[in-house]
Structure formats: structure tokens, C-alpha cells
Amino acid sequence: MAAVTELQKTFYHVDENGYYGKFGGAYIPEMLYPNVEELKENYLKIMYSPDFQQEFHKLLKDYVGRPTPLYLASRLSEKFGASIYLKREDLCHTGAHKVNNTIGQVLLARRLNKKRIIAETGAGQHGVATATICALMGMPCKVFMGAVDMQRQKPNVERMRILGAEVIPANSGSKTLKDATNEALRHWINNPVDSHYVIGSVVGPHPYPDMVARFQAVVSAEIRQQLKEETGTEKPDYVVACVGGGSNAAGAYYHFLEDTEVKLIAVEAAGMGVHSGKSAATTALGKIGIIHSSKTLLMQTDDGQITEPHSISAGLDYPGIGPLHAHLYDTGRGTFYSITDDEAMEAGILLSRMEGIIPAIESAHAIAVLHQMELKSDDVVVVSLSGRGDKDLETYIRWGKY
Amino acid sequence: MSVVNTYNRIDQVFEEKEESILSVYYTAGFPALNDTVRIAEYLEKAGADFIEIGMPFSDPLADGPTIQDSSTQALHNGMSLKLLFEQLRDVRQSVSLPMILMGYMNPVMQFGVENFCQHCQQVGVDALILPDLPMQEYLNEYKELFESYGLYNIFLITPQTSEARIRLIDEHSHGFIYMVSSASITGAKSNITEEQLAYFDRIRAMKLKNPTLIGFGISNYETFSHACSYANGAIIGSAFIKVLQESNDLEKSITQFITSVKGADHR
Numbered sequence: 001m002a003a004v005t006e007l008q009k010t011f012y013h014v015d016e017n018g019y020y021g022k023f024g025g026a027y028i029p030e031m032l033y034p035n036v037e038e039l040k041e042n043y044l045k046i047m048y049s050p051d052f053q054q055e056f057h058k059l060l061k062d063y064v065g066r067p068t069p070l071y072l073a074s075r076l077s078e079k080f081g082a083s084i085y086l087k088r089e090d091l092c093h094t095g096a097h098k099v100n101n102t103i104g105q106v107l108l109a110r111r112l113n114k115k116r117i118i119a120e121t122g123a124g125q126h127g128v129a130t131a132t133i134c135a136l137m138g139m140p141c142k143v144f145m146g147a148v149d150m151q152r153q154k155p156n157v158e159r160m161r162i163l164g165a166e167v168i169p170a171n172s173g174s175k176t177l178k179d180a181t182n183e184a185l186r187h188w189i190n191n192p193v194d195s196h197y198v199i200g201s202v203v204g205p206h207p208y209p210d211m212v213a214r215f216q217a218v219v220s221a222e223i224r225q226q227l228k229e230e231t232g233t234e235k236p237d238y239v240v241a242c243v244g245g246g247s248n249a250a251g252a253y254y255h256f257l258e259d260t261e262v263k264l265i266a267v268e269a270a271g272m273g274v275h276s277g278k279s280a281a282t283t284a285l286g287k288i289g290i291i292h293s294s295k296t297l298l299m300q301t302d303d304g305q306i307t308e309p310h311s312i313s314a315g316l317d318y319p320g321i322g323p324l325h326a327h328l329y330d331t332g333r334g335t336f337y338s339i340t341d342d343e344a345m346e347a348g349i350l351l352s353r354m355e356g357i358i359p360a361i362e363s364a365h366a367i368a369v370l371h372q373m374e375l376k377s378d379d380v381v382v383v384s385l386s387g388r389g390d391k392d393l394e395t396y397i398r399w400g401k402y
Numbered sequence: 403m404s405v406v407n408t409y410n411r412i413d414q415v416f417e418e419k420e421e422s423i424l425s426v427y428y429t430a431g432f433p434a435l436n437d438t439v440r441i442a443e444y445l446e447k448a449g450a451d452f453i454e455i456g457m458p459f460s461d462p463l464a465d466g467p468t469i470q471d472s473s474t475q476a477l478h479n480g481m482s483l484k485l486l487f488e489q490l491r492d493v494r495q496s497v498s499l500p501m502i503l504m505g506y507m508n509p510v511m512q513f514g515v516e517n518f519c520q521h522c523q524q525v526g527v528d529a530l531i532l533p534d535l536p537m538q539e540y541l542n543e544y545k546e547l548f549e550s551y552g553l554y555n556i557f558l559i560t561p562q563t564s565e566a567r568i569r570l571i572d573e574h575s576h577g578f579i580y581m582v583s584s585a586s587i588t589g590a591k592s593n594i595t596e597e598q599l600a601y602f603d604r605i606r607a608m609k610l611k612n613p614t615l616i617g618f619g620i621s622n623y624e625t626f627s628h629a630c631s632y633a634n635g636a637i638i639g640s641a642f643i644k645v646l647q648e649s650n651d652l653e654k655s656i657t658q659f660i661t662s663v664k665g666a667d668h669r
Contacts, residue, residue, distance in 0.1 A: 027507055029464040029533040030558040031582060033567075172470050173460060182461055189464065192562055192585045289508045291461070293534065303482040304509030305460040 012257035012324075012333060018206025019295075021330060023323035026205035027293045031189040035197075038112065040207045046111050047104065047214065059103050060218060063136070064093045066100075068219075070226035070382070075354040076367075082375035085236070086357070086385045087223055089248060096360065096387030097216060097248045098129040102198055104215035106133045109196035116195040117141045120184040122149055122177035122244075123314030124156025125387065126200030131165035141165040144184040146176035153314065156391065174308045177318055181292050201245025202322030205293035209250075209322050216251025223382055224255055231380060238373070240265040241384035242365040243336075244280070244316035246325040248386035253328075263335065265373065266325060267365045269311035270338035280309035281338040282321045283329045291320040297329065312341035312395060313361035315387070337372055339365040347371075348389065349402045360387030361395060410554060411500035411528045412577040415451055416613055416634070423635025424626065424664060425452035425615055426642050427504065429472040430489070431481030432458075433646050438489045441646070442497045444653045448660035450499065451635065454531065455490075457483060457505030464533040466589030468640040472647070483513045490525040502556065504531040515544065519551040529554035529577050537571060545574075556580050561601045568608065578613040581605060581633060588618055589640045594628050602632035623665045638663065 018024050018040075028036055046052055060066040068088045077084045089097035106117060117134050119141070121127030127143040134141035143160055147169040150157050160167050168187075173179040181204075188197045202209040202216075224234040239256055241249035243266045256262040271279035279285060286297040291306060298320035299307045311317045321329075328334030339347075344361055347368035352358045359367065363386045375381065389396065396402070415423065426445055430438045442453050458473035458481050465473070493501070503522065510518050510532065522530070530553055535544070540555055548555050554577035559568050562585060571579060584598055605614060616629040617637030629636035642659065649655035 025539065026536060027534045027539070028536060030536075030563065031464065031560050031585065031587075033536070034562040034564075172467060173474065178461060182463055185463055186466075186587045190586050287512070289511055290506075290534065291508070293463070298508075300508065300512065302512065303484070304512030305477060306508070307460075 010258055012327070014206065014210040018210070020323045020327035022288070023294070023296045023326040023330070024206055024209060025295050027290045027295065028205045029189070031192070032185070032205070035188060035192050036205050039211070042112060043108065043207050043211050046108050047211070052107060052111065056104055056107055060100065064099055064103070065091060066218065067222045067226070068092060070223060070230065072230065073355050076351070079354065080370045080375055081377055082379040082381055084370065085227070085380070085382045087219060087252065087382055089219065089384060089386045090357070090359065090363065090388035094129045094132050095390060096125050096129070097219060097251060098126045098200060099132065100218055100251065101200065101212050101215040101247060102126070102129040102133045105196065105198040105211070106130070106137055106139065109198070110137065112196065114194055114196035115139070116191070117198055118144070118184050118187050118195055119198045119200060120144045120177065120180040121200065122146070122180065122317060123391065124149070124153045124160065125315060125391065127165070127167070128156055128159050128163070130198050130200070131160040131163035134165060135163045142168055142187065144168050144170050144180040144187065146170045146174070146180045148175040149177065149180070149314065176308065178291070178306060185292070201247040201318075202250045202324055203245040203292055203294055203320060209294065209324055212247055213250040213254055213324060216247050217254035219248070219251035219384065220253060220255035223252065227380070227382070235259055235262050236380040236382045238263045238265055238379065238381040239384070240267065240366050240369060240381060242267045242316060242362050242386065243321055243325055244269070244318045244362065245320070246322040248384050250322060250324055252382070252384040260333070264328060264333060265369060266328065266334045266336045267369045268336060268338045269313060269316035269344070269365060270340045271310040271312070273340055274338055278310035280311040280316050280318065282319065283336045284338055286320070294320070294323050296320050296323045296326040312344065313365065313392070315360070315362040316365065337369045339368045343368045345396070345399045345401070348396065357385070358389035359385055360389050361392045363387055410552060410577065411498070412452070412554060415500055416578075419451070420613070421634055422630045422664070423451045423613070423615060424449075424660070425454055425502070425635065425637040426450045426660070427454040427456060427637060427639035428642055428646060429456040429458055429469065429476050430486045431476035431479050432472045432643070433475070435479040435481060436489070437652065438486065439493050439496070441652065441656065442493060442501070444656040445660065446497050446499050448657045449664060450660055452500045452502060453497070454502045454504050454637065454639070455486075457486060457503055457509060459506040459509055462506060464587055466587045466640060468643050469588050472643045483509055483518070487521045487525055494526040500528045501526060502529045502531060503527050507532055507534050516547060519547055519553060522553055523551040527553065529556050531556045531580060533558060537574065541574065558582050559605070561585055561598070565608070568605070568610070572610045572612055575612045578615050578634065579610065580637065581614045581616045583616050583618045583620070583629070586618055594619070594625060599632070606632055623663055626663050627665060
């Protein structure tokens, strides 16, 4: 992978002010300015230094188990009449792509002489990934989690505790992911000097969306190389990924952003239906505004109050999307679909039965969209299988239709 | 630097009085939906100097639990920006103190920034505090607009703000600078630490062109008078919200609280 030490001056990458087109920026209170500025000044320098790259890639290889396979799902391919490859992020240590970013950020935090790590989590996957790396690095870790989510995701709460992290309930607002993010940001405001806040997705103030995308970019770097070995060409016709905040999608798209012949398919959670009032389909329902210090598309009332989304998959249950994705939507570079709870669950069962892979319900949304795409027999499709379904067993059981 | 050509009540107060300015924050539509204007009237009668009205937001990043809870309650009561401007339509008939609106960018963006500024001017708002509007964004996008409606944008500084940045903020400020007393979100704390005093001293020694008001953690006579010995005055928010929350008689509670903070009952 070519080391990119400067901001690429391209249409789909962040500009020097932290914007993707009209989205992004850093709408932070002055209390956060020094922290965010420190990060902005240093993240590229640190992450592309040789010793960082060496340590990062060694951990990705030996600890996470990268490269993850690019697997030609032959029965699925037959069913959909195209070559369907699955990028197996579900085989990463801790069960999802999230760990690529947490390793990167914790290594970065150490080089900024930060002593403590804070993180937010919705379903608990990013929290578990952060707690894991903090255990590995011997750093104290506080994870903020909505009180409602703590009830819904007890096994992950205990996983984090086993790993030595302190899980702090967010009792404000709706007591879910957006409130956990607020609480984590507030904790950072109160502890500005020695703490680093590990944001789990391509959201938040600049430079987070760009930094997280770069840590996740290893996914598309591997896809290019593996696809070339498999098919002789680096570029598929489609890259498909689910989008909550959008970190696995950002990673899967990253090295294809400028290759406009590669179509980027983003799959949002329609919940019980886009217009049911119980949905998380941000591009369908959202308007431009500011959430978690980033100007992007978000679900809100006419009066500008941020609304509570719904998806059966906790990882897609976020009322905004990262500014990169808002830009891809706005420019038409990305094609956005939405998949209902039921469609996702059915796709999860389909993948289980046809390929012996129980996907995370987030990733099942990306499988479900294959039904809606008009595929040709010579199309090469890469689907980001971002996580495994172990964490969702309860949800599969409750859904019950298998 | 462009000159603001509109009369601003904040400047007038500072012309008459340079010290012990008391600015009081409360959330619009709290405790009850239609309390917004009468609280302003009681504050003026009780002897506050500035009135800061919070525009409630679902996700107030810089606020502690007391103010967030009051915002949640206000939204639950049915508060909105549109309604706030309706409530404030005739406020200038009964309230003459400087009036500052404080809140977050997203509701303002949805209202339309220019539309918002127009409404502010119509009802007699003097200044805005928008904690998540960064200085550079303000200068690039909104400065001319705010100034054309006679609105001062109040900037925050914190113990972590560099000297160079404080100078820059001072250069672009009108009215006053909001000195956040510690690295923190809003909410009453018990006392003022040595570290904070060193920070207050450092800022005082910079001899800024704008007056400074200290906010965050000011809750009573002791903290208020202490802060006033280092700055032109101080801002009370969370402690006042608690008073409103527990009050059975708003006028009486507000008068008692303001009297006690100003130390009139200590003399």
C-alpha cells in the first residue's frame, strides 16, 4: 500500500479544512479546540511514520489475523447470477472490522503521550474492540454506553468488564448511542490533557472521519490485491457495504473512491420501513445539519432536534452518517439503498444456510441488497462482511423465523 | 475590523458599570412553557445585569446534566425556536436588560441563520453564544450577517486556550469574552481552585480590550464575588436552574437568589 503522507487533493477525500464537499468540519466548543487541534496537527505525521506503520501492520497481522480472506461465495454467486466475493472482516479478532481503527487510534494516543482512553459504544462492538486493545496496551479504558443499550447488550457489557474496562452508563437524553457519544465528548472536555477519545466510526469533528477512514482503508487495500490475485483485475464492478456511521463502508470504499468505474453501494437500515417512524435510513429521512460536531446528513425534527433512529441492528442505529458518505450521496458517487429489519434477518438466514456463515445483522443488510441490485453474469461484486453474528444470537432467536 | 453600527445594550451596561456584572442563564420554556418572559422580568427587578436565554437542544454537548435536563423538560413542554420568538415578541416592553441567546448551531441552521438573525433583531436580542460555532467558521460564514443585524457573537476561552488564540478572540470579540472557569462542562462546583486562580490572573494580566465574565461553576455569593475580583463579572447557570426547579413561587425565589448572590444580604 502506498503511504499517503499528505491530504490527497482529490474530489472524494477530505480537504485541508476538514470538508468533503459541503460536509464535515469541526463544530466543536472551544473547550475541545486544543485536543482536536493537537490531533489534526499530528495524525498524518504519526500514522505514516515508519515505526508506526510497522507496529500497526504487525498487530493487524499477528493479533487481528489480517489479511482477512476475500472469499468467493459460490452458492450465493449462483443464486444472484454474478460473482459475489465476501470480504471476511467477521474473521477479525473481536468479531468485526472495528478493531482496525481501535488499534490505530490507541497506538496514536500513545505517541501523543495520552495516558487514558475513552470511547463510546452503541451495541458494544466498538467498546469491546477498544477495551481489547487497551488491555493489550495496559491502558485504562472508560467506555460510555447508553443505559438503555446496556440493558439490551448485557453480554458485551460483561465482555468489556472482563477485559478490564470501566463501562459508564449514559443517562442523558434518550440513553442510547448518540447520548453515549455526547457523554464521551463531555468527559473529554473535562479531562482534556491526558485522555484520548477513540471514536468508533467515520463521524465526529475533523480529523476523526478522515483518520478512521484511513485506519479502515486496509480493507480496500487488501481487496484490490486479493481480487487481482483471484481475477487478474484489481477493480470489482461493485463494492457493497452497510452504513450506520459508515466505518466499514469507508474502509471498503477507500482505495476505490477515485475509480469511478467501481460502483459504491451503501446500505442503510430502513428499520420497520423508511416511512414507518421506526427507521435509521439517514439519507432518505435526514437533512443537512450538525451532529457530534460534524456537518452532515442527520435525522431531526423540523425544529432541529435530533431524533432517535430505529434498526434491529444496533450498529446501524445512528441518526447521522459520516460526512464522507453524505458527500458520496450528494454527488451521486455512492448509490444508497435501504433494507428493512425483516429483509436483513432473512438475508442473515440465507447466508447461514447457503455459505455456513452467520453474519452480524449489520452485515446482513449488505447481503440483502443483492436482491435489489440488477446484476449481470459477468459482474464482480465485493460485499463487506463487516462482522460475525455471535453477538446477535439473541436477536436471531427472538426473530425466530428459521 | 468592521464597526458594528447598531446600538447594543451590552456596551451601555459596561459604560455605566465595569465590575460585578451578574449574568444569569436559564432555559427557555422551563420550568413551564410560558415562564420564559416572566423569569426575565423577575431577573431585571431582582437586579441581574444580563439575561441569557438558553434555546433548548436535544444534544447539548457543552452542558452538564442540570442544564441538559432543563432542556429536555423544555422540549417536552413544547419549546421551539419559533415559539421562543413568539414569546419574546413584546419582551422589550417590560425588560430593558441586555438579552443574550445561547444554544447550539443545528436548531439555528434549521430555522435558517439569516431568518434567525432577523428574528433576534426584531425581538431585541443583543448577542449570541453558540458554543459549537467555531471562531474560524464564524469569521468565514457568519460575521457579516450577525453584525448586519446588530448581534454580538460571544466567544469562549478556557484554561487550555493559548495566548495567541486568546488575542485573536479578543480582536474579533464585541461585548465581552466568556471565560470558562475550568476544563469542564457547565454545572455548579463547590469552590475555586488554586489552578483556576492562576488562570484568572494570567488572563487579567493580558489586559484584553474586551471585558471578561467568568462562567461555569459559579453558584453563590462566595464564588460570584471571588470571580468578580478577577473579572468584570460572572455568569450563573446551573445553580439558577436548580432554584427554578425547586421553586413554588418563581418571583420570590428569583429575588432571594439574586439578592443573596450579589451579597446585598451580607451588607
